[in-house]
Amino acid sequence: MKKFFAAIVTIILMTAAFTTVLASSYVGNANSKKFHYADCSMVGKMNPANKVFMNTREEAINAGYVPCKRCNP
Numbered sequence: 001m002k003k004f005f006a007a008i009v010t011i012i013l014m015t016a017a018f019t020t021v022l023a024s025s026y027v028g029n030a031n032s033k034k035f036h037y038a039d040c041s042m043v044g045k046m047n048p049a050n051k052v053f054m055n056t057r058e059e060a061i062n063a064g065y066v067p068c069k070r071c072n073p
């Protein structure tokens with residue numbers, strides 16, 4: 001029974017983490033101060049340490065980020 005509950009908790013935590021990633025529509029680069037759509041090809045090349053996840057465009061603009069010229073968010 002303990003194993004069963006451990007499995008359930010693991011699934012819930014994984015689902016929560018996955019949902020957090022999906023909920024972030026925009027990804028900013030803390031180094032270049034540019035932001036992208038989460039599915040922009042530049043996001044894949046970005047250093048994970050520089051990634052800043054944002055939910056809205058306003059959030060990115062207010063934080064001083066400029067839109068990427070490639071994905072034009």
Ligand SMILES: [Zn+2]
Pocket residue numbers: 035036037040041042043068069070071072
């Ligand atoms: Zn981009």
